[in-house]
Amino acid sequence: MTSGKKEGNKISIEGRKLKGRVAIVTGGSRGIGRGIAFRLAEEGARVLVADIDSLNAKKAAEALTEKHLEAVPVQVDITKERSVDEMVKIALKAFKKIDILINNAGIMFRTRLQDLSLKEWEDIIKVNLTGPFLCSKAVIPFMKRNGYGRVVNISSSAGRSVSTLGGAHYTASKAGLLGLTRAVAKETAPFGITVNAVCPGLIDTQMARDTTTKAELNAFIDSFPIKRLGLPEEIGDLVVFLCSQKATYITGASIDINGGDLMI
Numbered sequence: 001m002t003s004g005k006k007e008g009n010k011i012s013i014e015g016r017k018l019k020g021r022v023a024i025v026t027g028g029s030r031g032i033g034r035g036i037a038f039r040l041a042e043e044g045a046r047v048l049v050a051d052i053d054s055l056n057a058k059k060a061a062e063a064l065t066e067k068h069l070e071a072v073p074v075q076v077d078i079t080k081e082r083s084v085d086e087m088v089k090i091a092l093k094a095f096k097k098i099d100i101l102i103n104n105a106g107i108m109f110r111t112r113l114q115d116l117s118l119k120e121w122e123d124i125i126k127v128n129l130t131g132p133f134l135c136s137k138a139v140i141p142f143m144k145r146n147g148y149g150r151v152v153n154i155s156s157s158a159g160r161s162v163s164t165l166g167g168a169h170y171t172a173s174k175a176g177l178l179g180l181t182r183a184v185a186k187e188t189a190p191f192g193i194t195v196n197a198v199c200p201g202l203i204d205t206q207m208a209r210d211t212t213t214k215a216e217l218n219a220f221i222d223s224f225p226i227k228r229l230g231l232p233e234e235i236g237d238l239v240v241f242l243c244s245q246k247a248t249y250i251t252g253a254s255i256d257i258n259g260g261d262l263m264i
């Protein structure tokens, strides 16, 4: 889905919602992050594709630049403060400012409580919750300086209720991310910054396919009011809206996008 003023099949530069904005997308090399990176770039943002997988980040950034969109790849491990600080430096060097941070990188395991080791618990919390904390802490001072910022945290239906697939650690990390969203939203609102969470249901990505059997996926799809998986670009469309001038009064919100799987 595209939006903005159209000239034939092309979106005019003036019609782009995020023209001139600079965005960091963590986990931007594949799946939901890639969908978000593409939609932000299509709306005129210059995008830092930040991922622990440097080869995939490079491929995603190249795919964007082949479409004459602006993107730079960077390798980051969001669980490491020094790596996050380096990512911010690279973004500032490339684009001079940061307007938008999408905390998307995440991991999911299905392990049940009795088999869950402390290490696996900590691994999930580090990527899904500590990572967004470190990235927000590193980026927000530069947003404050410009009196403008948009942070979108990719949580999950798991954070709003309980995970269909993931274990207790996944649900806890995604629920924690909603708390982080609200606290940071409250602190940063006076500086022209909004902070929101997007809570997807089951989305068609490598993560979803790697952690389910085909039969399980079909059973899930059959149970959804809208009988299909969500698409990464559909998450991207919602993120574009939250980053646009149409969403200036929305902050601290957790927004569901799940084909009706969870209605609360």
Ligand SMILES: NC(=O)c1ccc[n+]([C@@H]2O[C@H](COP(=O)([O-])OP(=O)(O)OC[C@H]3O[C@@H](n4cnc5c(N)ncnc54)[C@H](O)[C@@H]3O)[C@@H](O)[C@H]2O)c1
Residues within 6 Å of the ligand: 026, 027, 028, 029, 030, 031, 032, 033, 050, 051, 052, 053, 076, 077, 078, 079, 104, 105, 106, 107, 108, 127, 131, 154, 155, 156, 157, 199, 200, 201, 202, 203, 204, 205, 206, 207, 208
């Ligand atoms: N796919 C779904 O059904 C679904 C549903 C709800 C929420 N989510 C959430 O959406 C986000 C993206 O999910 P996805 O399905 O696209 O997953 P994915 O596994 O396809 O992609 C995740 C990306 O994050 C990167 N990453 C992992 N650890 C990292 C780290 N320490 N530092 C930097 N990058 C790292 C990976 O390399 C990968 O590119 C996750 O936070 C996930 O929990 C996914």
